[in-house]
Amino acid sequence: MNEMILLKLGEVVLKGLNRRTFEDKLLANIRRRLQHCGDFHVYSKQSTVYVEPKGPECDLDGAFAACRQVFGVIAVTRALPCPKDKDAIFHCARNYLDKELREAKTFKVETRRSDKHFPMNSMEISQYVGGLLHDAYPHLKVDVHAPELCVHVEVREKAAYVHAPSQPGAGGLPTGMGGTAVSLLSGGIDSPVACHMIAKRGVKLELVHFYSPPYTSVQAKEKVVALAKLLAPWCGRMKLHVVPFTEIQEAIRANCPEDHFTLIMRRFMMRLAQGVAARTGAKALVTGESLGQVASQTMDALTVSDQVCTMPVLRPVIGMDKAEIVRLARQIGTFETSILPYEDCCTVFTPRHPRTHPVLADVLEYEKALDIDGLVERALAGVERITISV
Ligand code: ATP
Numbered sequence: 001m002n003e004m005i006l007l008k009l010g011e012v013v014l015k016g017l018n019r020r021t022f023e024d025k026l027l028a029n030i031r032r033r034l035q036h037c038g039d040f041h042v043y044s045k046q047s048t049v050y051v052e053p054k055g056p057e058c059d060l061d062g063a064f065a066a067c068r069q070v071f072g073v074i075a076v077t078r079a080l081p082c083p084k085d086k087d088a089i090f091h092c093a094r095n096y097l098d099k100e101l102r103e104a105k106t107f108k109v110e111t112r113r114s115d116k117h118f119p120m121n122s123m124e125i126s127q128y129v130g131g132l133l134h135d136a137y138p139h140l141k142v143d144v145h146a147p148e149l150c151v152h153v154e155v156r157e158k159a160a161y162v163h164a165p166s167q168p169g170a171g172g173l174p175t176g177m178g179g180t181a182v183s184l185l186s187g188g189i190d191s192p193v194a195c196h197m198i199a200k201r202g203v204k205l206e207l208v209h210f211y212s213p214p215y216t217s218v219q220a221k222e223k224v225v226a227l228a229k230l231l232a233p234w235c236g237r238m239k240l241h242v243v244p245f246t247e248i249q250e251a252i253r254a255n256c257p258e259d260h261f262t263l264i265m266r267r268f269m270m271r272l273a274q275g276v277a278a279r280t281g282a283k284a285l286v287t288g289e290s291l292g293q294v295a296s297q298t299m300d301a302l303t304v305s306d307q308v309c310t311m312p313v314l315r316p317v318i319g320m321d322k323a324e325i326v327r328l329a330r331q332i333g334t335f336e337t338s339i340l341p342y343e344d345c346c347t348v349f350t351p352r353h354p355r356t357h358p359v360l361a362d363v364l365e366y367e368k369a370l371d372i373d374g375l376v377e378r379a380l381a382g383v384e385r386i387t388i389s390v
């Protein structure tokens with residue numbers, strides 16, 4: 001029998017009547033993510049997904065890494081199956097975990113038996129296998145509370161499985177179960193984290209990026225493509241809609257008071273993101289705004305930008321400190337790319353003294369100087385769509 005991967009389902013198991021749909025979605029997502037690692041048999045039984053390589057050419061390391069980034073899975077482990085026989089289980093544990101058993105000072109065996117026909121109960125299996133392992137590795141001491149190594153034995157329907165402790169999975173719900181949202185992706189630290197948090201709740205994302213050539217460089221756009229590529233192993237294949245924003249920013253600069261530049265610009269971003277949503281069937285917007293972080297993220301400023309929105313705006317990092325957002329950015333692997341020093345369209349026309357407590361009536365008055373519909377229409381007509389594959 002060949003080494004394989006076991007995945008434990010997360011919140012999916014709490015879904016009552018919908019559970020089958022959630023599980024099917026999860027299995028389809030896992031199969032798609034494993035395509036570049038070879039041919040695997042992927043199926044689920046009793047809250048566990050089995051990922052079995054069909055041949056020796058399969059890339060098990062790659063598959064393991066990919067599985068850790070699939071939403072809907074809370075734990076991932078490599079395991080070796082063996083026949084359902086107490087001595088076969090002992091030999092399997094000894095061969096498979098020999099290195100770990102030699103390196104550890106303390107250990108225990110923990111057994112789960114979902115096949116209730118197996119003649120020994122979990123405790124008896126643990127004691128039997130633990131006793132033989134203790135004889136084979138006399139330096140080991142048993143520690144049932146905090147062992148350095150826990151040898152896991154699972155007696156399941158088709159076989160018994162031996163493995164070391166699991167690694168945490170990505171958690172959340174399978175991508176695609178929560179509908180689609182348009183996520184505004186800048187080159188910063190916050191918006192990739194916001195994308196990850198919303199995708200984790202099962203939402204498929206359409207990414208939107210606004211760029212303002214020649215004020216923003218090709219590298220700034222490439223940085224956003226690089227961020228999207230880092231998100232794809234978590235969020236699945238996505239479209240990045242790159243929206244030209246120069247004409248809008250120049251019109252605002254020419255016609256509106258400087259202290260309102262950012263606010264009016266943000267209202268355009270929301271309008272354009274909704275334009276993309278209308279074309280893609282998305283039902284919400286996502287931003288990386290955090291309350292009070294900058295002038296355009298005060299409660300009054302958010303009120304002004306939300307006024308143009310006809311759909312919910314999801315702001316998953318709204319209550320988080322920068323340090324907390326940075327911690328998540330490091331965890332999901334986007335931080336190092338986010339801090340590359342390229343300018344964003346938000347930073348090229350930054351007012352010296354932005355309004356932190358804007359009044360909606362004033363903003364509406366200033367916008368009268370702009371051909372809003374024409375500007376939005378032309379920007380949407382110039383969208384470049386880039387497919388970001390996993
Ligand atoms: P981030 O670190 O995510 O770039 P920020 O803290 O710099 O955000 P802002 O520049 O005010 O804050 O942007 C707030 C949010 O607006 C971003 O999190 C993002 O969702 C969206 N946004 C800003 N600039 C762009 C852009 N050029 N393209 C797409 N979305 C943008």
Ligand code: MG
Pocket residue numbers: 186187188189190
């Ligand atoms: Mg930023």
